[in-house]
Amino acid sequence: PEVAPVGPDEIAEQELLRSYDAWMVELRGLSASTRERARHEAGLLLGWLRDRGRRLAALTIADLDEYVASRCATMRRNSKATAISSLRGVLRYLHSSSLMPADLADMVEGPPIYALEGIPSAVRRDDVDRALEAVRRDHSPLGRRDYAILVLLSTYGMRAGEVAGLCLSDIDWRHERLRVRHSKTGACSELPLLRAPADALLDYLKHARPETTHREVFLRAQAPYRPLQRGGAIYSTVGRRLEAVGVTLTGKRGPHVFRHSRAVSLLDGGVPIKVIGDVLGHRSEMSTAVYLKLATADLRAVALQAPGVSR
Numbered sequence: 434p435e436v437a438p439v440g441p442d443e444i445a446e447q448e449l450l451r452s453y454d455a456w457m458v459e460l461r462g463l464s465a466s467t468r469e470r471a472r473h474e475a476g477l478l479l480g481w482l483r484d485r486g487r488r489l490a491a492l493t494i495a496d497l498d499e500y501v502a503s504r505c506a507t508m509r510r511n512s513k514a515t516a517i518s519s520l521r522g523v524l525r526y527l528h529s530s531s532l533m534p535a536d537l538a539d540m541v542e543g544p545p546i547y548a549l550e551g552i553p554s555a556v557r558r559d560d561v562d563r564a565l566e567a568v569r570r571d572h573s574p575l576g577r578r579d580y581a582i583l584v585l586l587s588t589y590g591m592r593a594g595e596v597a598g599l600c601l602s603d604i605d606w607r608h609e610r611l612r613v614r615h616s617k618t619g620a621c622s623e624l625p626l627l628r629a630p631a632d633a634l635l636d637y638l639k640h641a642r643p644e645t646t647h648r649e650v651f652l653r654a655q656a657p658y659r660p661l662q663r664g665g666a667i668y669s670t671v672g673r674r675l676e677a678v679g680v681t682l683t684g685k686r687g688p689h690v691f692r693h694s695r696a697v698s699l700l701d702g703g704v705p706i707k708v709i710g711d712v713l714g715h716r717s718e719m720s721t722a723v724y725l726k727l728a729t730a731d732l733r734a735v736a737l738q739a740p741g742v743s744r
Contacts, residue, residue: 446479453526464616466594474519475526477504489532494540501541510544517543556690558698560680561587567678575654577641579670581633582651586671586688588630590695590713592616593667593688597660599650604634615714622714 450472457463457471481500482489501520505513521538528536565587568580585591585599594616603612609626634650643652649660661667668687692713699709 442483446476446483449479449532450475452530453523456526456530457522466616470515471519471522474516475523478520478523489527490534492533492537494537497537497541511546514543514546517541556675556680556694558694560675560678561691561694563678564674564680568674574641574643577633577637578651578654579674581630581637582667582670583674583691584630584633586667586691587695588627589613589624590692591688592692592714593665595714596667596688597649597651597662600648601650602648604650606631613714620714622711624712 453475454468454472457468463471478500479489481503482492482496487496501517504520505516508516521541524533524538524541525536527533528538565580565583568576568583571577571580582596585596589611591613592615595613598614598616603614604626605612606626609631611624611626611630613622613624614620615622638650641654642650643656643658645652645658647658647660651661651666652658653661653666671688671691696709696713699712
């Protein structure tokens with residue numbers, strides 16, 4: 434729950450955060466998750482200044498250096514880059530709103546993050562099939578719900594928030610279509626409702642979903658019956674079900690491993706990058722190109738022989 438502000442300073446800070454959120458919606462069109470991260474960063478900066486008795490209008494580069502040093506002391510490189518990127522957005526807003534005389538956003542530097550430097554985490558198709566088969570044999574309400582979730586993840590490569598936000602009105606049984614609201618871009622995709630996810634959804638809705646007025650498809654398996662909170666429950670579901678069949682993952686362990694695996698299976702099937710991006714809800718082909726690094730068989734076919742080392 435939101436903590437009520439105490440004193441005029443905290444009230445002013447909450448008003449500023451609300452104005453900042455409206456600015457991000459109206460002028461930037463940012464997603465809810467991005468705005469939440471930016472508001473969190475803005476709140477940390479304002480609280481840090483308040484605790485030290487410093488004024489926002491008199492913020493200096495030395496203050497920012499001190500704040501960043503304390504903020505990022507225990508962070509890894511990627512986390513530092515994300516926090517500093519959010520901080521730059523906060524500083525740009527403060528300057529554009531005349532709350533700071535100078536734009537200090539470009540003065541804040543983070544660690545270099547190179548494009549496509551990482552390798553996406555993925556789970557093998559055999560492991561996906563083993564997990565699906567194990568959950569399919571669980572006929573409890575929780576098992577039916579988890580099976581429908583895993584089938585959606587493995588079939589469409591949906592994000593956790595997209596599965597949690599799926600509503601009954603998004604399933605068009607008559608025309609066999611599935612509407613996916615992409616949590617990262619805010620766009621919607623109309624995908625064919627394939628047989629396996631359709632059967633899994635129907636089984637859950639008929640035999641396991643509690644009676645409720647909520648319109649979200651997936652609900653808690655125990656009372657109080659309410660929608661799953663964002664993607665947290667999806668993360669725990671994936672981790673629990675994979676661990677039950679002895680699948681050990683390195684790197685990311687959440688629903689994104691199913692998303693990456695789906696991209697690999699489509700690549701192996703010769704599906705064009707543009708079509709894969711449409712299925713995954715990407716805005717540009719560059720977002721989909723990262724999965725090319727997982728097509729190891731194709732990469733081996735074009736590999737160049739390393740030159741010998743002369744002594």
